[in-house]
Amino acid sequence: MTVDTPQLATAPPRPRTPAVLRPRPVDAPAIRLVGFPHAGGSAAGYHPLGRLLPPDWDLLLLDLPGRGQRHAQPSLRSMGEVLLCALSDLRPWLDGTPLALFGHSYGAVLAYEVSLALQDLGRPPVWLGVSGRVAPGVGAGGLARLYELDDRRLTDQLVALGGLPPALAEVPELLERFLGPVRDDLRVLDTYRPRPGRPRLSCPVTALCGTADPLAPADGLPAWQDETTARFRLRMYPGGHFYLLGDGLSGFAAAVTADVDAAVIADVGGPGG
Numbered sequence: 001m002t003v004d005t006p007q008l009a010t011a012p013p014r015p016r017t018p019a020v021l022r023p024r025p026v027d028a029p030a031i032r033l034v035g036f037p038h039a040g041g042s043a044a045g046y047h048p049l050g051r052l053l054p055p056d057w058d059l060l061l062l063d064l065p066g067r068g069q070r071h072a073q074p075s076l077r078s079m080g081e082v083l084l085c086a087l088s089d090l091r092p093w094l095d096g097t098p099l100a101l102f103g104h105s106y107g108a109v110l111a112y113e114v115s116l117a118l119q120d121l122g123r124p125p126v127w128l129g130v131s132g133r134v135a136p137g138v139g140a141g142g143l144a145r146l147y148e149l150d151d152r153r154l155t156d157q158l159v160a161l162g163g164l165p166p167a168l169a170e171v172p173e174l175l176e177r178f179l180g181p182v183r184d185d186l187r188v189l190d191t192y193r194p195r196p197g198r199p200r201l202s203c204p205v206t207a208l209c210g211t212a213d214p215l216a217p218a219d220g221l222p223a224w225q226d227e228t229t230a231r232f233r234l235r236m237y238p239g240g241h242f243y244l245l246g247d248g249l250s251g252f253a254a255a256v257t258a259d260v261d262a263a264v265i266a267d268v269g270g271p272g273g
Contacts, residue, residue: 134220
């Protein structure tokens, strides 16, 4: 299934349940950084990032249907649906403030597609960060058909990757609630196909990964360079698929800050900046 370019005017209305979490709202920010979560993840997982960013940055964290503040809504099963939903959620924040996007794993693909859509609409981001995900067209990166596993085998896989606390796996009610959105997100990834003939992004792109990530092997990351006409940077850190959480979050935040600042300076200065 390929993803067509949506139009903001045709995006569905925003739901009453808040879709964007702002850990520390900034009234007149220098930058708005938008975070897209991993499969089954919610905005809460990246909430601590707000303490590590410059004070004049506004952090926007998306809760997609089926998790977090929108847990009562059915999760979505195609990238086209997810993209329309994300664009609708972001529409109120497209006010001219420089917008930077980052996403991890499933969120990396969504952040990339949102970046393409915003560029098509004449509102390109100043920077895109893609973490824990191989470049479009490289392959599934170890995620193929995971959504078809039975509950026990899928749970074991998620625990091994560090994406599911072992204690949660022992509570059947919570586990059942968690696995539904995870399966739908993994289905979205498995059926996702970037659109043929898509343009390259005009903004800098940073690809980040853990050196021991089985889902995003390092040799699948450099191909992200082919998705931009601007600067590309590859950053690698010790750890697995969730290298950026816990102790790795401060290093991740520092890298994002440095690369976004560099992108903004280049954007203001133009080709000679």
